[in-house]
Amino acid sequence: MAITIVGLGPGKPELITREVWEILQSASEIYLRTIKHPTVEFLPKSLKIHSFDHFYEEKSTFDEVYKAIAEEIVRLGARPEGVIYAVPGHPLVGETTTRLILKLASEKGIEVSVKEGISFLDSLFIALGLDPMDGLQIVDASELAYHHYPKLDPDRPAVVGQLYDRFLASQVKTALMDVYPEEHPVTLVKGAGTISPVVRTIPLYELDRQDDIDYLTSLFIPPLPEESSYISLQEVVAHLRSPEGCPWDRQQTHKSIRPFLLEETYEVLEALDQGDIAKLKEELGDLLLQVFLHAQIALEEGEFRPTEVVSGLIRKLKRRHPHVFGQVKVKDAEEVIQNWERIKREESGEEEPSYLLKGVPKALCALAQAQAYQRKAAQVGFDWENVEGVWQKLEEELAELKEAQSLEEVEKELGDVLFTLANLARWLKVDAESALRMANARFASRFKHLEDEAKNRGKKLEELKPEEMDTFWEEAKALEEEPWKH
Numbered sequence: 001m002a003i004t005i006v007g008l009g010p011g012k013p014e015l016i017t018r019e020v021w022e023i024l025q026s027a028s029e030i031y032l033r034t035i036k037h038p039t040v041e042f043l044p045k046s047l048k049i050h051s052f053d054h055f056y057e058e059k060s061t062f063d064e065v066y067k068a069i070a071e072e073i074v075r076l077g078a079r080p081e082g083v084i085y086a087v088p089g090h091p092l093v094g095e096t097t098t099r100l101i102l103k104l105a106s107e108k109g110i111e112v113s114v115k116e117g118i119s120f121l122d123s124l125f126i127a128l129g130l131d132p133m134d135g136l137q138i139v140d141a142s143e144l145a146y147h148h149y150p151k152l153d154p155d156r157p158a159v160v161g162q163l164y165d166r167f168l169a170s171q172v173k174t175a176l177m178d179v180y181p182e183e184h185p186v187t188l189v190k191g192a193g194t195i196s197p198v199v200r201t202i203p204l205y206e207l208d209r210q211d212d213i214d215y216l217t218s219l220f221i222p223p224l225p226e227e228s229s230y231i232s233l234q235e236v237v238a239h240l241r242s243p244e245g246c247p248w249d250r251q252q253t254h255k256s257i258r259p260f261l262l263e264e265t266y267e268v269l270e271a272l273d274q275g276d277i278a279k280l281k282e283e284l285g286d287l288l289l290q291v292f293l294h295a296q297i298a299l300e301e302g303e304f305r306p307t308e309v310v311s312g313l314i315r316k317l318k319r320r321h322p323h324v325f326g327q328v329k330v331k332d333a334e335e336v337i338q339n340w341e342r343i344k345r346e347e348s349g350e351e352e353p354s355y356l357l358k359g360v361p362k363a364l365c366a367l368a369q370a371q372a373y374q375r376k377a378a379q380v381g382f383d384w385e386n387v388e389g390v391w392q393k394l395e396e397e398l399a400e401l402k403e404a405q406s407l408e409e410v411e412k413e414l415g416d417v418l419f420t421l422a423n424l425a426r427w428l429k430v431d432a433e434s435a436l437r438m439a440n441a442r443f444a445s446r447f448k449h450l451e452d453e454a455k456n457r458g459k460k461l462e463e464l465k466p467e468e469m470d471t472f473w474e475e476a477k478a479l480e481e482e483p484w485k486h
Contacts, residue, residue, distance in 0.1 A: 003077035003105055005098055007090045007117015010193025011216070013042035015118045023084065023115060030084045031076065033069060033097055036215065037088045038194050062096075062142065070100035077110050090119035094140060094161050120218065123193030124159060128220055141219070145171035152221075154179050155229040160219040163188075170208035172219070180204055180224065187220040188213070234306055237292045241300065254297055261290045273438050319343060341379070356380065367432040370422035378426075387427040394420045446476035 006023055009015035016024075016039060024030065029048035032040065036053065043049065052069045059065045076083035091098045091114050098114065105112045125132060132138075135156040141163040144150055152158050163169055176186075182205040190198040190212060198212070207219070227236075240249040264287040271280040295306040320343050322328035323336065330336050360372040377383065384390050397420050401413040425432035453472045454461045464472075 001078055001080060001110055002082035003073060003101060003110060003112045004082065004084045004115065005091045005101065005112065006084065006086045006115040007119070008037060008039040008086050008088055009118045010089055010120045010123045011038035011191060012193055012195060013039060015039075015123075015193055016042075017115070017117060020115050020117060024086075027084050030086050031073065033085070033087045033095075038191075038216075039088070066096045066100055069097045070104055073097070073101050074104045074108060074110060077105060077112075078108065087117075088120075090117045090121075091115070093119035093121060118193065120161065120192050120216075121159070123197070124189055124218055124220075127189050127192045127197055127199050128187065130157070130220070141168050141172050144175055147175070150175050150179050152176075152179060153229045153231060154224045155227050155232050157223055158221040160221065162215070163213060163217045163219050164215050166208050166210070166213050169210070169213050173204060173207040176204060176207075176221070180221065184224070185222065187222075189218045189220060190214065191216045192218065233288070234292055234296065237289070237296045238299075241293075241296055249293075252293065252297065254294060257290065257293055261287075261294075264290050269434070269437065270441075273434060273441060319347075337379070365433055367418070367422050367436060370419050371426050371432050374423050374426050384427070387424070390420065390424045390427050394424060442480065445480070446473055449473075449476035449479065 004023065006020045007017075008020070009017070024047065025044050027047060029050065030043070032049060032051040034053050034056075035049070035051040040049070052065075052072070055065045055068045059068060073083060073085050085097075085101070087095050087098065089095070102112055102114075121132070121138065124130070130136065135153075137152055137156055137158040139152065139158060139160055141160050144152075144160055145168060160172060163172065176184075182203065184204045185201050186204050186207065187199060187201045188207075188210060190200075194216065200210075202210070227233075240246045243250075264283065268280065268283045268287050271283045291309075292306070295304075295309055298304050299306060318325040320340050322339065322343075323330045328339065330339065356376055357373050360369060360376065362369075364372065374383075384393075394417070397413065397417045401410070401417055404410040404413045422432040425435060450464070450469060450472045451461055453468075453475075454464050
């Protein structure tokens with residue numbers, strides 16, 4: 001009662017190890033995961049060969065195929081004579097059935113002996129002239145296609161194994177293009193370790209246009225030409241903070257760089273308001289630098305590691321989205337928000353919030369803070385029945401503002417007007433802070449037009465007549481609405 005798992009190597013008969021060849025020569029029968037492998041035709045003629053290729057036709061998924069094979073091998077291994085099971089390459093390299101067999105056999109108390117074979121990777125390294133110690137990443141094509149974002153470091157070379165067919169190649173290409181440009185050179189290696197291997201470099205976008213992709217195909221992806229990973233960024237920041245780094249960066253603390261965090265946040269918002277994607281890309285990088293600086297300072301101070309920031313965020317996202325990563329069902333976005341608030345309370349150990357509005361940051365801008373307060377109050381029913389009620393409230397507050405006499409009264413009533421306007425923005429599904437920033441930007445742009453027109457006439461701005469200002473202001477508005485006319 002035993003299971004012997006042997007690796008048949010990548011394809012050439014001379015690459016079968018001596019130990020495995022001796023086992024094959026002395027055996028009377030053998031079970032193959034698949035007969036579709038170049039080495040099979042060179043096996044000893046005395047062997048009675050069985051294969052599990054029929055499972056690939058009978059089952060709908062690879063997981064079902066591998067499970068069925070593992071269960072059958074364990075059943076055969078329970079016989080007095082045991083079983084010899086042969087797989088392509090190395091039994092523990094990209095071979096799911098081996099892992100399943102080891103687990104099932106352990107549960108049933110059946111001994112398993114794994115005999116090494118040369119894997120497709122060894123031959124791949126030779127075909128590519130590649131040293132795997134140079135940070136090589138190895139990933140299964142099906143696993144890569146399964147994830148919503150590739151788990152690859154673009155600053156390190158990568159090998160994608162078991163690229164079975166063009167359909168899988170299409171899925172892999174789509175996944176990779178989230179990280180690499182479509183022109184990025186990649187190398188297809190077909191039949192590494194066989195008598196006639198094929199090595200071909202193509203741009204990434206042509207990956208699924210290759211007619212000869214089959215079960216012996218792998219893909220090599222070189223690093224991006226410029227450093228682009230979060231790990232590389234953290235290394236640059238750590239270098240700046242090191243004794244060999246920058247004197248200014250070394251002096252910074254959480255407190256000293258706090259203003260820059262706020263400044264960079266506003267510059268991101270400005271890029272968003274302007275719809276300037278190139279600027280947004282740059283400003284997001286500047287904002288990310290602030291995050292990495294704070295994380296590096298915390299590491300040096302022994303407060304926490306950068307990885308803890310990421311792991312904590314991942315845990316939080318999964319915990320607060322049980323309808324995505326768990327079994328919870330929700331009917332709409334409103335229920336998502338309710339669950340989010342409930343989970344936050346559970347995290348803090350509160351059965352009910354001690355103060356509904358306390359979670360709103362006090363450092364928020366006033367308009368944003370007002371809308372946040374109003375959203376939270378609305379969650380418990382403290383709200384108008386419809387937007388008409390908000391309009392009426394605004395008219396009431398404006399009337400009170402007109403009647404205000406002292407500076408203190410004016411300040412109070414004006415605050416009420418602004419608060420009501422923020423509420424109106426919420427009802428109209430507009431972010432009040434963004435709306436005001438865009439209004440500010442429009443004003444600044446129109447006012448600059450006035451200044452430019454004054455300069456064009458050799459005048460100072462204050463020398464323009466009121467009717468000239470009105471004309472130039474209307475011109476500026478027209479430029480915003482129909483710039484092609486000017």
